[in-house]
Amino acid sequence: MLNKNCKSSYQETQNLTRECKLKSSKRSAVNPFLVMDVMQEASELEKQGNSIIHMEIGQPNSGAPIDALNQLYNKSLQDNLGYSSALGLPKLREKISDLYKKRYKLFIDPKRIVVTSGSSAAFVLAFTAFFDPGDKVLIGEPGYPSYKNIIKSLSLISEICSTSIENRFQLTEDSILKSTANGVLVASPANPTGVSLTREELNSLIKSAKKRKMTFISDEIYHGLNFNGQDFSALEFDEDVIVINSFSKYFSLTGWRLGWIVVPPTFTRIIEKLAQNLFICPANASQNLGFFVLNSSANFDEKVQQYRKNKDILMDHLPKLGFINIVKPDGAFYIYADISQFKLESVDLVREILEKTGVAITPGNDFDSLRGHKTVRFSFACSTNEVKEAMRRLSSWYKLYINS
Numbered sequence: 001m002l003n004k005n006c007k008s009s010y011q012e013t014q015n016l017t018r019e020c021k022l023k024s025s026k027r028s029a030v031n032p033f034l035v036m037d038v039m040q041e042a043s044e045l046e047k048q049g050n051s052i053i054h055m056e057i058g059q060p061n062s063g064a065p066i067d068a069l070n071q072l073y074n075k076s077l078q079d080n081l082g083y084s085s086a087l088g089l090p091k092l093r094e095k096i097s098d099l100y101k102k103r104y105k106l107f108i109d110p111k112r113i114v115v116t117s118g119s120s121a122a123f124v125l126a127f128t129a130f131f132d133p134g135d136k137v138l139i140g141e142p143g144y145p146s147y148k149n150i151i152k153s154l155s156l157i158s159e160i161c162s163t164s165i166e167n168r169f170q171l172t173e174d175s176i177l178k179s180t181a182n183g184v185l186v187a188s189p190a191n192p193t194g195v196s197l198t199r200e201e202l203n204s205l206i207k208s209a210k211k212r213k214m215t216f217i218s219d220e221i222y223h224g225l226n227f228n229g230q231d232f233s234a235l236e237f238d239e240d241v242i243v244i245n246s247f248s249k250y251f252s253l254t255g256w257r258l259g260w261i262v263v264p265p266t267f268t269r270i271i272e273k274l275a276q277n278l279f280i281c282p283a284n285a286s287q288n289l290g291f292f293v294l295n296s297s298a299n300f301d302e303k304v305q306q307y308r309k310n311k312d313i314l315m316d317h318l319p320k321l322g323f324i325n326i327v328k329p330d331g332a333f334y335i336y337a338d339i340s341q342f343k344l345e346s347v348d349l350v351r352e353i354l355e356k357t358g359v360a361i362t363p364g365n366d367f368d369s370l371r372g373h374k375t376v377r378f379s380f381a382c383s384t385n386e387v388k389e390a391m392r393r394l395s396s397w398y399k400l401y402i403n404s
């Protein structure tokens, strides 16, 4: 159950088990993902026969294209899919390099591309390769919660900058120039807002980081899911930046755990040694699937059209239902909203909405330690019919709520 103190149900059940004398490390004291608690509660309600609309989790509702799955099946009949090189399968690294040509008209030497187990493993590699314990990394809030949790678990320190709605919840040149951190991490489009940096903004953040001798890390995992046309990669502006990307979102391969990192050429060997020791290699089957997906005839852009439609429906309805101060998302599949017009705090509001309407959304506490108790995130990676039905249910609930 979600509770006001934001303890997860998992934590609570752990407290009921016998006392253990082993000491846990300070760096392991990271926050749980509240979104997982919402998911668990939603699936319990679903098991009891309730109709649930999942708008809590940032995951596409489709899987790998069938042609790619068939090719993987055939491959697995001929190949034992054992360990690969720690850097990833050369054919996949080349294909990812081709993606940079296609998407950004950029030549990225495949030698600079390291395949990872999702972008999550790429963050571990980047933070380990570029920082020492005690180093600081500047991140903006609201932001993807794992950033600060990975940073803490590696004995680094996050320097958190509370971004403003006026700056569309993105870091600014000024926030970098004032920072004392060793590195900075930006995401565009970002989670939980879906907001992108413009070409000029990204370029100026990179320049400011360079001026301050800060390592610049760009999380580009929502690239491809863009409602305004083009995405800009940090690699267009500077060779000495670190870019992290993933097959999870645009290519819908969340559970296959496949991502990549692009590093300056001299860092490939450093990352390789870390990857060998930390992970051996990403799953070979997933790497092959990634290769087949990049060759697939599937039209991934169809999903973008669906997300755009979902976004428009939400942007039309949510402000009329008390969800305010929304910055229009440029991409990804999220809307972040202020709930200060409601008396309830986000954890309680999310529970109330789940119980009364069956619509599962995420409390903002995951994304913003200061202001998240007054915000929520809607994920619109579900179908358009589900989004329409969610708005119908929320409208009925809201009429009763404001009159209660």
Ligand SMILES: Cc1ncc(COP(=O)(O)O)c(C=O)c1O
Pocket: 058, 117, 118, 119, 120, 121, 144, 187, 190, 191, 219, 221, 245, 246, 247, 248, 254, 258, 259
């Ligand atoms: C901004 C952002 N970065 C990174 C990740 C991690 O994704 P994965 O490890 O599946 O590539 C997520 C997941 O939702 C995310 O939202």
